[in-house]
Amino acid sequence: xxLTSYASKIYARWNKADPALKAFLAGVFFLGINSGIxxxxxxxxxxxxxxxxxxxxxxxxxxxxxxxxxxxFVTGGLAALPVRxxxxxxxxxxxxxxxxxGFLSPSYHLMLVWMLLWSTGGHLFMTVESVMGLRFAxxxxxxxxxxxxxxxxxxAAISGAGLVxxxxxxxAPKLYQWAFLAAALASVVSAFLFSRMKKDGxxxxxxxxxxxFRWKYKWFYLLNILFGARKQIFLTFAPWVLVTVYGANxxxxxxxxxxxxxxxxxxxxAFGVLVDKIGERKMFIADALILLIxxxxxxxxTFRPFLYALFILDSLxxxxxxxxxxxxxKLAVHRSDIAPTLSLGVTMDHAVSMLMPxxxxxxxxxYGYESVFMAASLLAIAGFVAAIALNDxxxxxxxxxxxx
Numbered sequence: 001x002x003l004t005s006y007a008s009k010i011y012a013r014w015n016k017a018d019p020a021l022k023a024f025l026a027g028v029f030f031l032g033i034n035s036g037i038x039x040x041x042x043x044x045x046x047x048x049x050x051x052x053x054x055x056x057x058x059x060x061x062x063x064x065x066x067x068x069x070x071x072x073f074v075t076g077g078l079a080a081l082p083v084r085x086x087x088x089x090x091x092x093x094x095x096x097x098x099x100x101x102g103f104l105s106p107s108y109h110l111m112l113v114w115m116l117l118w119s120t121g122g123h124l125f126m127t128v129e130s131v132m133g134l135r136f137a138x139x140x141x142x143x144x145x146x147x148x149x150x151x152x153x154x155x156a157a158i159s160g161a162g163l164v165x166x167x168x169x170x171x172a173p174k175l176y177q178w179a180f181l182a183a184a185l186a187s188v189v190s191a192f193l194f195s196r197m198k199k200d201g202x203x204x205x206x207x208x209x210x211x212x213f214r215w216k217y218k219w220f221y222l223l224n225i226l227f228g229a230r231k232q233i234f235l236t237f238a239p240w241v242l243v244t245v246y247g248a249n250x251x252x253x254x255x256x257x258x259x260x261x262x263x264x265x266x267x268x269x270a271f272g273v274l275v276d277k278i279g280e281r282k283m284f285i286a287d288a289l290i291l292l293i294x295x296x297x298x299x300x301x302t303f304r305p306f307l308y309a310l311f312i313l314d315s316l317x318x319x320x321x322x323x324x325x326x327x328x329x330k331l332a333v334h335r336s337d338i339a340p341t342l343s344l345g346v347t348m349d350h351a352v353s354m355l356m357p358x359x360x361x362x363x364x365x366x367y368g369y370e371s372v373f374m375a376a377s378l379l380a381i382a383g384f385v386a387a388i389a390l391n392d393x394x395x396x397x398x399x400x401x402x403x404x
Contacts, residue, residue, distance in 0.1 A: 020197045021136045025152055027087060027193035030186045031125065032153035034094060036160025036261060037183040038118070040254040043239045045101070045176045050108055054240060054369070058361025061236050061354065063112055067120035068350030074120065075127055075343040076210035083135075083339065084197045087128045091191035093121030095184045102180030121187075123350070127342045130325045134338065140276060142329055146322040147272020154264030160186070161261060165254035175250070212340040219390050220328050220341070221348055223284065226383045227320065228349030230291060232356040233376045234314050238298060241369050242311065246304055256308055260315035271319040280323040284387035287320045288380050295377035299370045327390075 014022065046052055052060065067074070078086055097118025105111035129149060137145035163182055167175045242248040248256075275283055290313065297310040325342065332338055360372045 018136065023193050023197045024087070024132055024136070025149070027091070027190040028129070028149055028152050029156040030190035030193065031091060031094070032156025033160040033186040034098065034183040034190070035122075035153065036157030036162075036257065037164055037179050037186075038098065038160075039157070040161040040164040040257040041176060041179050041250060043243055044250040044253060047243055049105070049176070050111070054237075054244065054364045055361035057240055058236060058357035058359075058364070061232060061357030064115055064119050065232065065350045065354045065357075067116060068123040068126075068346050069354055070120075070347070071123050071127065071350070072211065072340070072343045072347040074124060075339065079210045079340070083128055083131050084194060086124060087132070087194035087197075088191050090121045090125040090128055091187045091194060093117050093124070095121075095187035095191065097121060098180050098187065099184040102177045102184070123346060126321075126346050127339055130321075130342050131339045134325065134329055142326045143272035143275030143322055144269070145272070146325055147269040147275075147319070150268035150272070150319060150322060151265045154261040154268060157261040158258050158265075161254045161257040165251055165258060168250040168254060210340060212337045212344065214333065214337070214341075216333065217328065217331055217341060219386065220324060220331065220345060222386055223324050223327075223383075223390075224345035224349040225352050226379060226386060227324070228352035229356050230376065230379045230383070231318070231349070232353035233360055233372060233379075234294075236357045237360055237364070237369065237372050238311055238314065241298065242307065245369060246307070256311055257315075260312045263312065264316055264319070267316050268319045268322070272322050275323045275326055280327040281387055281390045283320065283323045284390060285384060287317055288384035288387055290317055291380040291383065292377055295373045295380055299373040299377070 043057075046057065046060070075086070078089070094117075097114045097116070097120070100114025101111060101118065105114060130146070133146040133149045134142055160183065164175075164179050167179055239248075239253065242256075243253065271283070294310045294314050294317075297306060301307060324345070328338065328341060328345070332341070360375075363371045363375060
């Protein structure tokens with residue numbers, strides 16, 4: 001299909017889309033720009049501004065991930081509000097936090113305050129994105145819709161990472177201030193767009209449930225716990241290895257982020273479609289096997305292009321959140337279970353992820369960075385066992401978010 005015809009088809013579909021969906025996707029796009037800037041610059045920002053050791057970097061993840069641990073209480077406090085308003089709050093918290101990092105962080109302790117605000121916004125959006133994605137999905141296409149939203153985030157993040165790369169390449173003075181200012185402004189725009197969603201596009205936490213815990217959701221809980229441990233090792237130590245051991249500068253890290261985001265535009269949409277077609281279980285098995293390869297590569301290889309490729313691959317595999325969300329959607333007893341259970345999953349994820357960087361920092365200091373990734377391989381094995389035991393055919397064809 002010619003590029004012009006494809007673009008015309010996309011434009012026609014956009015014009016016919018639900019106005020609330022269009023406002024939401026536009027807001028996601030600008031929040032994605034913010035994400036691209038922060039993910040590209042944050043590790044270099046910490047290294048250049050505060051000269052942290054690997055152990056200190058590991059312990060910093062405890063306060064950074066603490067808002068994720070508290071998410072079940074945050075969403076409980078917001079239970080009476082529509083999720084549209086959660087999205088607005090997310091963007092505003094992110095904007096204030098990122099601006100503070102850029103302009104009001106003369107000391108480490110002040111930096112922590114702004115980091116907590118930024119992190120709270122980012123973690124709250126995990127629930128918002130999943131709930132609204134399911135809300136706007138057609139029956140049998142939940143993975144596809146979540147993949148589209150994730151793909152849009154990746155596409156937007158290319159712009160953010162590209163800005164960091166450009167500023168780094170031109171040796172712009174006050175690199176981080178300019179980058180974080182742009183990130184904050186993008187978040188403000190996203191807040192405005194989210195506020196434009198009409199009421200018929202809102203999705204309240206039906207029944208005002210603040211907390212849900214059911215034994216039926218046990219595998220969903222376990223998958224979140226394992227992901228929390230795996231995720232944090234690679235969010236913290238994979239880029240830290242590249243920056244401090246192999247000397248990757250901001251331009252290189254931004255280029256890696258741009259590559260991951262560019263590939264993610266297609267990969268995450270394809271991942272969502274595959275989840276709908278072959279089920280969550282097979283996707284979790286594949287993720288565990290890929291993680292084992294990534295762990296082995298970081299532990300035993302010193303070939304930089306290979307490590308760069310593994311870094312990008314691991315970023316792509318974070319798409320498994322799509323499968324966890326659609327799996328919960330199949331299991332959910334009531335529509336009102338979705339948002340609080342997603343929040344509880346994030347809280348469980350972060351109860352583990354807050355501890356893993358500190359333990360990883362201790363391992364690094366005692367036995368070298370290789371030991372961190374060797375330990376992470378055990379998580380891959382545990383994830384494989386959990387995936388084998390999973391039953392992803394629960395309540396086939398049933399969608400709580402499609403009920404009247």
